[in-house]
Amino acid sequence: LSSAVFYGPPGTGKTSVARLVALHTKRRYRALSAVDSGVKDVRAELEEARRALGTEGIGTILFLDEVHRFNKAQQDALLHGVEDGLVVLIGATTENPFFALNTPLLSRSTLWRFEPLSDSEIREVTRRALVAEAAEATDDAIDLVADLASGDARVALTVIEVAMALARAT
Numbered sequence: 001l002s003s004a005v006f007y008g009p010p011g012t013g014k015t016s017v018a019r020l021v022a023l024h025t026k027r028r029y030r031a032l033s034a035v036d037s038g039v040k041d042v043r044a045e046l047e048e049a050r051r052a053l054g055t056e057g058i059g060t061i062l063f064l065d066e067v068h069r070f071n072k073a074q075q076d077a078l079l080h081g082v083e084d085g086l087v088v089l090i091g092a093t094t095e096n097p098f099f100a101l102n103t104p105l106l107s108r109s110t111l112w113r114f115e116p117l118s119d120s121e122i123r124e125v126t127r128r129a130l131v132a133e134a135a136e137a138t139d140d141a142i143d144l145v146a147d148l149a150s151g152d153a154r155v156a157l158t159v160i161e162v163a164m165a166l167a168r169a170t
Contacts, residue, residue, distance in 0.1 A: 001021070001025055001027075001088050002088070002108075002109070002110050003082050003087075003088050003089040003090065003091075003108055003109040003110070004088075004089070004090050004091070004109055004110045004111070004112055005067065005090075005091045005092075005093065005097045005101065005105075005106070005109045005110075005111050005112070006018065006090060006091070006092045006093070006112045006114055007092070007093045007094070007095070007096065007097050007111065007112070007113055007114065008094070008113055008114030008115060008116075009094060009114070009115075009116050009151065009152065010094055010152055010154060011117070011149075011151070011152030011153045011154035011155055011156075012114040012115065012116060012117060012151070012152070012153070013114060013117075013153065014092040014114055015031075015063070015065065015092060017112075017114075018031075018061065018063040018090040018092065019063075021061060021088075021090065022061040022063075025059070025061070026058075027058065027059040027060055027061045027088070028049070028052055028058055028059070028060040028061065029060075029061050029063065030045050030048070030049070030060055030061070030062050030063065030087075031062075031063040031064075031065065032045065032062070032063070032064050032065070033064075033065045033066055034064055034065065034066040034067055034068070034069035034070045034074070035065075035066050035069055037064075038074060039073065039074055039077045042074070042077045042078055042081075043077065045060075045062055045081075045087070046062075046080070046081040046086055046087065048060075049062065049081065049086045049087045050086050053086060059085075059087075059088065060086070060087045060088070061087070061088050061090060062078075062081070062087040062088070062089050062090070063090045063091075063092070064078070064089065064090070064091045064092070065092045066092065066093065066094075067091030067092060067093050067100075067101065068093040068094070068095040068097070068100030068101065072102050075101060075102050075104075075105050076102070076104070076105075078105060079104055079105065079108070082105075082108050082109075083108065089105075089108075089109065091105075091109070097111060115151075116150065116151025116152065117149075117151045117152070117153055118151070119143075119146040119147070120146075121153075122145065122146040122149045122151065122153065122156050123142050123143070123145075123146045125153045125156055125157070126142050126145045126146065126156050126160060127142065129156070129157055129160045130142075130160065133160070133164060135160075135164055135167075137163075141163075145159050145160065
């Protein structure tokens with residue numbers, strides 16, 4: 001399993017896929033957001049990954065959301081952990097990684113491009129959310145959610161949450 005950079009628009013499943021990779025590879029899943037994390041946080045996660053690997057024999061997936069927000073020094077702090085196999089880094093970004101990430105990090109990662117979800121995929125996400133919440137909607141309403149979402153599953157789920165909250169309030 002190699003490190004990876006998932007890039008594409010919001011709400012296309014980058015975080016979900018990272019969690020699935022960790023689940024199916026039976027590795028620890030640790031998540032940081034580059035918005036509110038720094039080198040100190042990265043070093044702490046790498047040290048914890050070293051401990052888990054040494055004492056428990058369990059590898060770690062380090063998911064770094066918004067990886068493009070890390071500057072060069074912050075990105076460099078990840079390199080030793082990736083090179084030494086302490087972590088498998090999965091970075092998520094909405095920015096073009098060729099411009100947002102430094103070359104050493106890119107050269108150690110497989111790039112995966114995520115596309116906006118199709119209307120039929122958004123309708124499926126919407127139907128599953130309705131089932132999970134024991135709620136119902138007409139096909140026209142589900143089509144409207146798909147139109148509003150513009151390929152972003154999180155937008156669709158937020159529309160469902162708001163609609164359900166409004167329905168409960170009346």
